[in-house]
Amino acid sequence: xxxxxxxxxxxxxxxxxxxxxxxxxxxxxxxxxxxxxxxxxxxxxxxxxxxxxxxxxxxxxxxxxxxxxxxxxxxxxxxxxxxxxxxxxxxxxxxxxxxxxxxxxxxxxxxxxxxxxxxxxxxxxxxxxxxxxxxxxxxxxxxxxxxxxxxxxxxxxxxxxxxxxxxxxxxxxxxxxxxxxxxxxxxxxxxxxxxxxxxxxxxxxxxxxxxxxxxxxxxxxxxxxxxxxxxxxxxxxxxxxxxxxxxxxxxxxxxxxxxxxxxxxxxxxxxxxxxxxxxxxxxxxxxxxxxxxxxxxxxxxxxxxxxxxxxxxxxxxxxxxxxxxxxxxxxxxxxxxxxxxxxxxxxxxxxxxxxxxxxxxxxxxxxxxxxxxxxxxxxxxxxxxxxxxxxxxxxxxxxxxxxxxxxxx
Numbered sequence: 001x002x003x004x005x006x007x008x009x010x011x012x013x014x015x016x017x018x019x020x021x022x023x024x025x026x027x028x029x030x031x032x033x034x035x036x037x038x039x040x041x042x043x044x045x046x047x048x049x050x051x052x053x054x055x056x057x058x059x060x061x062x063x064x065x066x067x068x069x070x071x072x073x074x075x076x077x078x079x080x081x082x083x084x085x086x087x088x089x090x091x092x093x094x095x096x097x098x099x100x101x102x103x104x105x106x107x108x109x110x111x112x113x114x115x116x117x118x119x120x121x122x123x124x125x126x127x128x129x130x131x132x133x134x135x136x137x138x139x140x141x142x143x144x145x146x147x148x149x150x151x152x153x154x155x156x157x158x159x160x161x162x163x164x165x166x167x168x169x170x171x172x173x174x175x176x177x178x179x180x181x182x183x184x185x186x187x188x189x190x191x192x193x194x195x196x197x198x199x200x201x202x203x204x205x206x207x208x209x210x211x212x213x214x215x216x217x218x219x220x221x222x223x224x225x226x227x228x229x230x231x232x233x234x235x236x237x238x239x240x241x242x243x244x245x246x247x248x249x250x251x252x253x254x255x256x257x258x259x260x261x262x263x264x265x266x267x268x269x270x271x272x273x274x275x276x277x278x279x280x281x282x283x284x285x286x287x288x289x290x291x292x293x294x295x296x297x298x299x300x301x302x303x304x305x306x307x308x309x310x311x312x313x314x315x316x317x318x319x320x321x322x323x324x325x326x327x328x329x330x331x332x333x334x335x336x337x338x339x340x341x342x343x344x345x346x347x348x349x350x351x352x353x354x355x356x357x358x359x360x361x362x363x364x365x366x367x368x369x370x371x372x373x374x375x376x377x378x379x380x381x382x383x384x385x386x387x388x389x390x391x392x393x394x395x396x397x398x399x400x401x402x403x404x405x406x407x408x409x
Contacts, residue, residue, distance in 0.1 A: 025202035032393030066100035144175035151318015181340025203396035211330035227307035232270030237313030247363025304329035330380035350383030
């Protein structure tokens with residue numbers, strides 16, 4: 001067989017509707033693979049209100065029920081590990097999820113083989129929980145397993161000793177392992193020294209994430225303020241950004257603008273929302289922060305296009321696709337030099353990196369971007385060109401088709 005044509009995705013995160021941010025990059029990869037000639041089917045968890053079977057952007061998705069509606073809350077919201085750690089209901093729901101996914105994958109592989117349409121590859125996204133659900137379930141003649149690590153799964157093993165042994169066992173069954181950034185690949189290799197982990201990021205749809213129309217003429221579009229997009233928890237670092245907004249450099253920048261204060265737009269939700277709103281008020285930022293909550297991807301585009309800069313003060317970010325989206329929109333990114341962000345936000349291609357946890361340096365970098373609009377525009381152009389060369393669906397699909405061919409061999 002010259003190349004893999006039929007691929008079965010197994011994932012706990014997959015968009016629930018067009019424009020949903022949950023697992024959007026997994027859908028983007030599936031769509032890109034199908035555009036390249038492959039056939040992709042997806043098995044993902046069910047959730048209240050979702051159809052058991054659907055087609056989303058041409059990709060067939062089977063949603064697997066694993067508990068009652070009231071307890072099917074583990075997937076799609078980004079807090080699976082917290083739910084499992086904090087309650088017995090979460091632990092029982094996880095066991096149900098693993099069993100249901102395992103059974104569904106087995107049924108799908110066997111049915112495809114009987115129909116003469118056997119899969120060439122099973123591609124599990126995140127070793128926990130997707131690849132874990134397949135552990136010790138494989139039979140002779142089954143398609144090879146490819147496992148991609150996206151960030152939260154590696155951080156789980158990095159910070160939880162029992163998970164490291166499980167991760168080693170799970171990765172040991174894979175024909176090919178990939179990670180979406182160099183930092184993730186290195187971290188995974190330290191946990192599983194015997195594993196060879198290739199760096200292969202996920203794609204972003206450049207058709208939707210593009211600069212505002214005025215930028216196409218070579219002139220800078222009107223932009224204002226700082227944007228943050230991410231979950232409102234400690235790892236994403238919004239507290240540091242709030243401190244940066246009142247740093248000496250930002251105060252001086254605002255003073256030079258006749259006291260016109262820089263606005264901060266916050267997109268996202270999470271467990272620390274109330275605490276962060278209180279922190280903003282305590283810093284005197286109550287009137288300068290707009291809290292949007294979680295938004296679908298199409299709603300992000302005008303926000304990226306209208307911001308002077310996107311700030312990403314995250315720690316241990318798996319890759320940072322938000323940075324890719326913003327830079328595709330020609331928006332300069334200022335980020336912490338940590339995790340996968342080092343792969344995405346490159347100073348020699350328009351990005352700005354600062355020391356992790358240094359909110360003063362973060363404020364200084366933001367002030368520089370905000371002050372020199374011409375330089376920021378040039379940074380945005382350079383960053384967009386870099387993103388197109390590395391994160392377009394066509395480029396990423398080509399790399400994964402190569403991984404699939406290697407797995408088959």
